Amino acid sequence: MRLSVVELAAGLSTAWLVKILLQKYLAAKLTRPVLGVCPGGSLLWLHPFRTASLVLGPFFPLKNQMGYYYAQFEFYAKYGSTCLSSVTFWNAIPIFWLSDADAIKTVHAGRATFPKDVEAYETLNIYGPNMVGTEGSDWKRHRSVANSAFNETNNALVWRETIRVVDEWFAEIDEANATSQGGTPVDLLKDFTQVALLVISAAGFGRRASLKEDSNTEPPPGHKRAFRPAVISTLDNLFTKVLTPTWIYDLSDRVYLPFITPTLNETREAFEALRLHMLDVISQARDWIAGGKAASMDAALLRNLVEANADGSASNKRLSDDELLSDTFTFLLAGHETSAHSLCFAVVLLALHPDIQQRVYEETLELWPDGVSSPISSSPYKESMAKLDYTQAVFHETLRLFPAVARLAKLVTTDTTLKARRFSTTSMGKIRNVEQYEVPIKAGSMVLIDIIGLHMNPIHWGEDVAEFKPERFIDTDTYRWPRDAFNAFSGGPRSCIGQRFSITESVCILAHITRKYEILVPEELGGKSRAEQEKVLLKWLPGITATPRNARVVFRRRV
Numbered sequence: 001m002r003l004s005v006v007e008l009a010a011g012l013s014t015a016w017l018v019k020i021l022l023q024k025y026l027a028a029k030l031t032r033p034v035l036g037v038c039p040g041g042s043l044l045w046l047h048p049f050r051t052a053s054l055v056l057g058p059f060f061p062l063k064n065q066m067g068y069y070y071a072q073f074e075f076y077a078k079y080g081s082t083c084l085s086s087v088t089f090w091n092a093i094p095i096f097w098l099s100d101a102d103a104i105k106t107v108h109a110g111r112a113t114f115p116k117d118v119e120a121y122e123t124l125n126i127y128g129p130n131m132v133g134t135e136g137s138d139w140k141r142h143r144s145v146a147n148s149a150f151n152e153t154n155n156a157l158v159w160r161e162t163i164r165v166v167d168e169w170f171a172e173i174d175e176a177n178a179t180s181q182g183g184t185p186v187d188l189l190k191d192f193t194q195v196a197l198l199v200i201s202a203a204g205f206g207r208r209a210s211l212k213e214d215s216n217t218e219p220p221p222g223h224k225r226a227f228r229p230a231v232i233s234t235l236d237n238l239f240t241k242v243l244t245p246t247w248i249y250d251l252s253d254r255v256y257l258p259f260i261t262p263t264l265n266e267t268r269e270a271f272e273a274l275r276l277h278m279l280d281v282i283s284q285a286r287d288w289i290a291g292g293k294a295a296s297m298d299a300a301l302l303r304n305l306v307e308a309n310a311d312g313s314a315s316n317k318r319l320s321d322d323e324l325l326s327d328t329f330t331f332l333l334a335g336h337e338t339s340a341h342s343l344c345f346a347v348v349l350l351a352l353h354p355d356i357q358q359r360v361y362e363e364t365l366e367l368w369p370d371g372v373s374s375p376i377s378s379s380p381y382k383e384s385m386a387k388l389d390y391t392q393a394v395f396h397e398t399l400r401l402f403p404a405v406a407r408l409a410k411l412v413t414t415d416t417t418l419k420a421r422r423f424s425t426t427s428m429g430k431i432r433n434v435e436q437y438e439v440p441i442k443a444g445s446m447v448l449i450d451i452i453g454l455h456m457n458p459i460h461w462g463e464d465v466a467e468f469k470p471e472r473f474i475d476t477d478t479y480r481w482p483r484d485a486f487n488a489f490s491g492g493p494r495s496c497i498g499q500r501f502s503i504t505e506s507v508c509i510l511a512h513i514t515r516k517y518e519i520l521v522p523e524e525l526g527g528k529s530r531a532e533q534e535k536v537l538l539k540w541l542p543g544i545t546a547t548p549r550n551a552r553v554v555f556r557r558r559v
């Protein structure tokens with residue numbers, strides 16, 4: 001029997017593939033002893049903290065496989081442990097999944113043993129190194145300059161700018177309301193994306209833009225695009241920028257590739273346009289400092305960064321212009337989608353829970369008896385926030401049930417142990433016999449902070465863990481809410497630097513909406529059960545951040 005060249009090549013390729021797969025499988029099998037006493041031992045076909053897992057997240061892993069995005073606490077309950085082990089198929093990395101508040105706290109506190117997996121963030125270094133994608137002394141330098149930028153003056157600016165943007169948004173809604181009976185249908189994702197963008201533009205870059213301004217605005221001298229279209233097209237092209245390898249850019253420079261070349265050109269131009277605007281703000285801030293800060297200039301993050309950077313005495317504590325620019329861009333990325341998506345979930349939850357909505361309304365009625373806070377000066381930031389405790393609790397509880405970031409990965413640099421919990425589960429699904437135990441973890445492994453698993457852990461949050469109950473986040477004489485079991489903003493020294501920014505913005509928006517409008521479930525879902533309404537309105541997909549799919553409600557003006 002004679003084989004053709006094609007048959008021979010196919011046979012050899014198959015043999016080669018089988019050999020590789022066998023090698024990988026054996027390597028993963030051999031790693032199992034490293035997993036020690038920690039139950040699970042699952043084989044992971046995808047690395048759970050790489051771009052592929054975000055892109056494929058809605059479809060893979062499947063429901064019964066470890067890493068499934070909607071599993072909540074299921075796997076931990078199945079194996080009776082708050083720490084689970086697994087190993088990646090392709091490179092045999094032991095990965096320990098954590099839903100235990102104490103173990104996670106240890107990981108956050110031990111930055112030398114558990115550094116951030118910065119490799120996963122490399123694609124975000126678009127304008128250069130930045131706070132999110134660095135570790136060690138570089139990260140410290142970024143963080144110490146930026147810490148002073150996120151100050152109370154900036155929070156007050158966030159509050160004022162949010163009111164300005166919300167005022168404009170309400171005007172649009174009321175205009176639509178004039179013709180519609182029974183309220184205005186609102187596409188929350190579309191509207192909050194715009195609102196959050198305008199807030200971060202003003203409080204982050206010091207560039208005030210209007211909701212109504214269209215993309216044909218004249219670019220200022222020296223620019224090809226006005227600020228707002230530059231930001232919007234940058235965000236629109238973010239995925240292209242992050243996912244396209246540089247060799248494709250090089251190729252498309254040399255050869256015209258239909259569709260690809262125009263898309264890459266647009267992406268490049270958008271990012272360059274935004275870069276020029278950010279450089280303008282940096283140079284304006286420098287002029288302002290050099291001029292003795294005579295004129296007033298809003299305390300936007302970028303201005304504050306430039307100021308803090310100029311104050312840095314030693315050069316090893318300062319940031320270069322590229323780093324300043326890259327950090328500011330990171331604030332735009334990190335602060336815009338997270339806030340917009342979380343607000344979508346919060347408003348839908350208020351529509352689904354009229355009793356809770358009523359409590360928020362009563363709180364805002366007390367604060368603003370004469371209606372929402374316009375003019376702006378009538379509602380000062382600090383005093384108003386201090387009176388919106390329940391609204392803040394609603395926002396926290398939303399982030400507990402729908403954390404924008406589902407998981408975080410840390411490397412393990414030295415052999416160590418973590419304290420987790422073992423338990424049994426009764427036939428009624430109740431957790432019993434909880435005891436702590438030590439999980440040995442070898443250097444070279446990875447730990448995965450499973451934020452959803454932690455937030456759905458009944459050991460920390462009680463048996464009603466799945467219910468939307470904002471009062472969980474309100475301390476009383478006999479109850480203190482479990483801070484370490486809440487990781488929506490991560491934890492420890494690398495926790496979200498924009499936490500106060502986003503709470504200020506979100507609470508301001510939720511309070512204003514609830515004071516002015518009744519939030520209702522869309523009419524077509526009116527006859528359905530609460531469970532069916534939840535299934536539709538709270539549907540989400542994994543992405544860079546958890547993305548709501550059907551966040552629609554109706555706003556009806558309160559009389």
Ligand code: HEM
Nearest residue numbers: 132331334335338339404405488489490494496497498502
């Ligand atoms: C609801 C809103 C927000 C949520 C849920 C959120 C969540 C998070 C989480 C989980 C992390 C840790 C990420 C990691 O370690 O990889 C983080 C880090 C970060 N966030 Fe936020 N964030 C929000 C809003 C903001 C805002 C408004 C800003 C800026 C204006 C911001 C800027 C940052 C930055 C710069 C980091 C990196 C901090 C560091 O590595 O030291 N975030 N955020």
